[in-house]
Amino acid sequence: MLKITCFFLFFLSWTPFYGYFGSFFEGGFDGHVLEEKKPAPSCTKEELEEVVEPYVEPIPPDPFPFLHEMDGAHATLMKDAILESLFDGVTMEFIKSQGITRPKRRLRVLDLGCGNGNISISLANYLGKKASIKGIDHDGAKVSEARRRARGGNAFNARFDKGTLENLSEIRSSFFDLIICRLFFLDSNRLEDTLNTVTRLLKQGGKVIFIETVSSDSLSCVPSFSAFEEIKSLITNKLEKRGVQVDMGQKLISALYHAGCKIDDVRFFHPVLKTPQEKRFYEMEVHQMKDTLLSEGKYSEEELDDFIRQIKEKEHDNYTTFSCYEVAMISATKR
Numbered sequence: 001m002l003k004i005t006c007f008f009l010f011f012l013s014w015t016p017f018y019g020y021f022g023s024f025f026e027g028g029f030d031g032h033v034l035e036e037k038k039p040a041p042s043c044t045k046e047e048l049e050e051v052v053e054p055y056v057e058p059i060p061p062d063p064f065p066f067l068h069e070m071d072g073a074h075a076t077l078m079k080d081a082i083l084e085s086l087f088d089g090v091t092m093e094f095i096k097s098q099g100i101t102r103p104k105r106r107l108r109v110l111d112l113g114c115g116n117g118n119i120s121i122s123l124a125n126y127l128g129k130k131a132s133i134k135g136i137d138h139d140g141a142k143v144s145e146a147r148r149r150a151r152g153g154n155a156f157n158a159r160f161d162k163g164t165l166e167n168l169s170e171i172r173s174s175f176f177d178l179i180i181c182r183l184f185f186l187d188s189n190r191l192e193d194t195l196n197t198v199t200r201l202l203k204q205g206g207k208v209i210f211i212e213t214v215s216s217d218s219l220s221c222v223p224s225f226s227a228f229e230e231i232k233s234l235i236t237n238k239l240e241k242r243g244v245q246v247d248m249g250q251k252l253i254s255a256l257y258h259a260g261c262k263i264d265d266v267r268f269f270h271p272v273l274k275t276p277q278e279k280r281f282y283e284m285e286v287h288q289m290k291d292t293l294l295s296e297g298k299y300s301e302e303e304l305d306d307f308i309r310q311i312k313e314k315e316h317d318n319y320t321t322f323s324c325y326e327v328a329m330i331s332a333t334k335r
């Protein structure tokens with residue numbers, strides 16, 4: 001035992017070894033070990049790309065490779081598809097989290113401003129045969145598309161009608177158990193009429209779910225660039241001109257309370273545009289606005305095409321992140 005202790009003390013007193021182990025245990029104070037630590041080499045973007053896992057699927061061929069082939073109608077369809085891909089999953093998750101499940105008895109649902117019918121169809125499949133879903137929208141083309149999708153998705157319990165808020169006055173009061181209204185106020189500024197209709201049509205104890213934008217600041221690009229900032233202000237101006245209130249999500253919380261509803265839950269969701277397809281959102285916005293902007297004479301066709309070209313370049317760049325409208329998801333019960 002004494003021999004082992006003596007050997008150990010001798011070993012510790014041997015400074016080069018002490019220095020060597022010390023550099024491990026005490027964070028390194030030995031000069032020659034530190035000298036061996038070279039500064040981390042800097043990598044080029046290309047080298048980084050080799051090690052960073054790409055998070056996108058291989059890019060499919062661009063269906064609209066030439067700028068002049070894209071018109072406002074195509075752009076609207078593509079923008080709708082992008083918004084659906086961003087919001088559909090989270091909408092259904094929110095609905096499920098509110099205790100809305102397959103009903104044991106008949107359940108009547110209204111999808112107000114149903115657009116292409118995506119949420120109606122998902123709800124029809126989720127809630128099953130005892131639920132009947134009615135989607136209404138004043139845009140006839142969207143209603144036709146919703147009907148086509150419902151047939152394709154075997155959602156026979158979802159029906160779609162062309163109609164406006166006024167047409168709903170024909171339906172008797174307290175008819176619906178559940179009303180869904182998503183991004184309706186991006187196309188409408190009729191808060192009071194909408195709330196009056198919703199609360200009239202909803203049964204006492206029935207639920208309403210609104211999903212609406214909270215601010216135009218949530219349109220963003222990191223790192224930003226001047227063409228993006230220009231496009232963002234064009235979108236904001238367009239909405240302002242139409243009287244759209246992009247902070248409707250915030251306003252609804254108190255408006256619902258004053259309309260006689262109990263707020264059950266509010267959650268916020270800010271979507272990031274991840275895939276090159278989703279990142280086309282802003283490109284589609286410019287295509288949609290192009291005719292109006294040209295008729296106003298503020299921009300030339302070349303300038304607008306240049307905005308689109310700049311945006312398109314960033315769509316395939318993994319180092320540029322776009323996000324779009326942050327929304328408030330509000331669930332309330334009619335008292």
Ligand SMILES: C[S@@+](CC[C@H](N)C(=O)[O-])C[C@H]1O[C@@H](n2cnc3c(N)ncnc32)[C@H](O)[C@@H]1O
Pocket residue numbers: 084112113114115116118136137138139142163164165181182183184185186187188
């Ligand atoms: C931004 S889209 C949202 C569509 C769908 N709710 C969704 O989230 O995918 C708004 C929809 O509301 C419809 N809309 C706006 N005001 C309306 C009104 N007063 N009556 C019926 N539909 C309306 C528009 O035609 C459009 O399809």
